[in-house]
Amino acid sequence: MTAQAVETGDLATVIGLEVHVQLETDTKIFCGCSTDVGDDEPNTHTCPVCLGLPGALPVVNEGAVEAAVKVGKAIDATIPEETNFHRKNYYYPDLPKNFQITQYDAPVCQDGELEFSVEGERRSVSVRRAHLEEDPGSLQHKGGSIDTADYTLVDYNRAGTPLMEIVTEPDFRSPDEVRSFLAKLTEVLEYLGIFDATRDGSLRVDANLSIVEGEEVAADGSIGEEALESANRTEVKNISSHKGAEKALAYEETRQRNAIQRGRVVEQETRHWDESKGVTLSMRSKEEEKDYRYFREADLPPLKVSDWKERLSIPELPDARRERFREEYGLDEESADKLTSTKEVADFFEDVAERFDPGLAATWVADELLGELNYRDMAITDVDDRFDEIERLVELVAEDEITTKNARETVLREMLDDGDAPTEIVDREDLGKTSGDEVRQAVEEAIEENPDAVADYHDGDDGAINFLVGQVMGKTGGSADPGDVNQSLREELDG
Numbered sequence: 222m223t224a225q226a227v228e229t230g231d232l233a234t235v236i237g238l239e240v241h242v243q244l245e246t247d248t249k250i251f252c253g254c255s256t257d258v259g260d261d262e263p264n265t266h267t268c269p270v271c272l273g274l275p276g277a278l279p280v281v282n283e284g285a286v287e288a289a290v291k292v293g294k295a296i297d298a299t300i301p302e303e304t305n306f307h308r309k310n311y312y313y314p315d316l317p318k319n320f321q322i323t324q325y326d327a328p329v330c331q332d333g334e335l336e337f338s339v340e341g342e343r344r345s346v347s348v349r350r351a352h353l354e355e356d357p358g359s360l361q362h363k364g365g366s367i368d369t370a371d372y373t374l375v376d377y378n379r380a381g382t383p384l385m386e387i388v389t390e391p392d393f394r395s396p397d398e399v400r401s402f403l404a405k406l407t408e409v410l411e412y413l414g415i416f417d418a419t420r421d422g423s424l425r426v427d428a429n430l431s432i433v434e435g436e437e438v439a440a441d442g443s444i445g446e447e448a449l450e451s452a453n454r455t456e457v458k459n460i461s462s463h464k465g466a467e468k469a470l471a472y473e474e475t476r477q478r479n480a481i482q483r484g485r486v487v488e489q490e491t492r493h494w495d496e497s498k499g500v501t502l503s504m505r506s507k508e509e510e511k512d513y514r515y516f517r518e519a520d521l522p523p524l525k526v527s528d529w530k531e532r533l534s535i536p537e538l539p540d541a542r543r544e545r546f547r548e549e550y551g552l553d554e555e556s557a558d559k560l561t562s563t564k565e566v567a568d569f570f571e572d573v574a575e576r577f578d579p580g581l582a583a584t585w586v587a588d589e590l591l592g593e594l595n596y597r598d599m600a601i602t603d604v605d606d607r608f609d610e611i612e613r614l615v616e617l618v619a620e621d622e623i624t625t626k627n628a629r630e631t632v633l634r635e636m637l638d639d640g641d642a643p644t645e646i647v648d649r650e651d652l653g654k655t656s657g658d659e660v661r662q663a664v665e666e667a668i669e670e671n672p673d674a675v676a677d678y679h680d681g682d683d684g685a686i687n688f689l690v691g692q693v694m695g696k697t698g699g700s701a702d703p704g705d706v707n708q709s710l711r712e713e714l715d716g
């Protein structure tokens with residue numbers, strides 16, 4: 222972690238994350254039930270295995286393990302010779318077996334690292350471990366929230382969805398770093414093609430926060446093991462978005478700092494993030510590891526994964542792609558950032574850049590398209606079935622058939638708002654660029670009708686030309702190119 226100035230006598234904020242991400246596989250991690258649950262009726266995607274019925278035997282889904290190994294490659298983690306599964310015992314209605322199959326002493330990934338940037342500064346966070354586990358079912362609290370509901374229903378459709386828990390070192394020093402890290406992490410997972418950020422509940426974060434004395438922080442920003450262990454931390458659960466993580470942690474940071482400044486002790490406990498009220502609430506005192514009575518899952522044999530890292534390939538990741546875009550297409554930092562923000566955007570940009578000029582492609586994808594999508598609260602995935610039409614629009618501009626202004630302000634906007642094809646809009650709105658003859662005629666008329674402006678121009682008043690350009694544009698319904706008009710006028714007036 223990059224150094225951050227901490228004055229003696231100050232308090233430092235320390236944050237570590239446990240990020241749970243659902244891995245995209247067709248079937249659940251230990252049975253053949255589909256993970257494509259959508260809005261289907263509760264408990265319709267279940268079987269004896271994910272319902273935890275006695276005697277049912279789990280079989281590991283190789284696709285889930287492969288996805289986890291890809292994550293390991295992406296964060297440069299150590300993949301062990303052999304990985305295995307444990308039972309984590311606890312009683313809660315979302316877990317029909319009363320234990321969760323998870324990993325304990327041989328997780329599939331250990332000691333990784335992820336770089337990200339916060340306001341232009343590079344940071345790096347160590348990943349302690351990342352392990353596979355099964356998602357529990359989901360609870361629906363009826364007539365209130367978790368603490369006030371009249372009753373609660375359980376849906377096991379989610380039970381057994383492959384989950385990866387990524388545990389970071391307590392390397393974060395502020396809530397905004399966490400938000401940037403989560404954005405980068407999901408970007409990488411999406412590039413790997415194993416994660417769908419748009420799926421409800423696909424990302425859930427447990428955020429641990431403690432406050433330590435400023436003098437415990439070394440010049441390089443690191444904090445000694447002992448200080449970290451002895452600090453009382455809270456673990457905030459029920460966070461399901463990047464923004465939620467930042468808000469929950471900012472709340473928790475203030476709450477703990479206030480307590481310390483008033484001479485009170487911060488309880489070590491688990492807290493619940495109440496998104497609608499914007500507060501964290503005490504749930505229970507923190508379980509100790511011994512409470513879980515971890516033991517080996519005897520129904521699943523250990524898996525030899527030592528050579529999987531070599532066997533599995535991963536695509537070019539965002540950082541590498543960003544660098545390549547800068548070199549290969551001569552993009553500035555901001556465009557390269559925007560164009561690699563998701564794999565879909567990057568792939569689409571490369572398609573367009575191969576057909577047309579890369580600079581034009583960058584302007585149209587990074588500025589025009591993403592700008593208009595953003596304005597409409599849309600994502601690139603909302604238009605991925607219309608990439609051909611968007612390319613056609615770029616083509617119309619590249620071949621000089623319509624003006625940039627009309628393409629931007631009329632065609633693209635109407636395409637997004639009304640769903641029409643670009644050529645349809647061009648015909649309907651009569652946006653086809655005015656031909657040379659028409660422009661020449663409009664130029665002659667404008668000169669004819671405005672002798673005063675012409676005289677001003679000849680007297681050296683260069684501003685008069687702008688007036689005349691405006692007149693010509695008016696005559697051609699805005700479909701002439703202003704630069705061409707300017708040039709024709711000068712030729713006509715000077716010649």
Ligand SMILES: Nc1ncnc2c1ncn2[C@@H]1O[C@H](COP(=O)(O)OP(=O)(O)OP(=O)(O)O)[C@@H](O)[C@H]1O
Nearest residue numbers: 235236237238239389390391429430431449452454
């Ligand atoms: N002093 C601290 N302040 C804030 N976070 C800390 C501190 N010390 C450790 N952490 C973080 O706490 C988390 C510990 O997670 P881990 O899964 O290992 O244990 P756990 O939370 O006790 O177990 P469980 O998985 O049952 O919740 C890590 O993300 C780590 O970075």
Ligand SMILES: [Mg+2]
Nearest residue numbers: 239386388427
């Ligand atoms: Mg944990």
Ligand SMILES: [Mg+2]
Nearest residue numbers: 239427429456
């Ligand atoms: Mg935890």
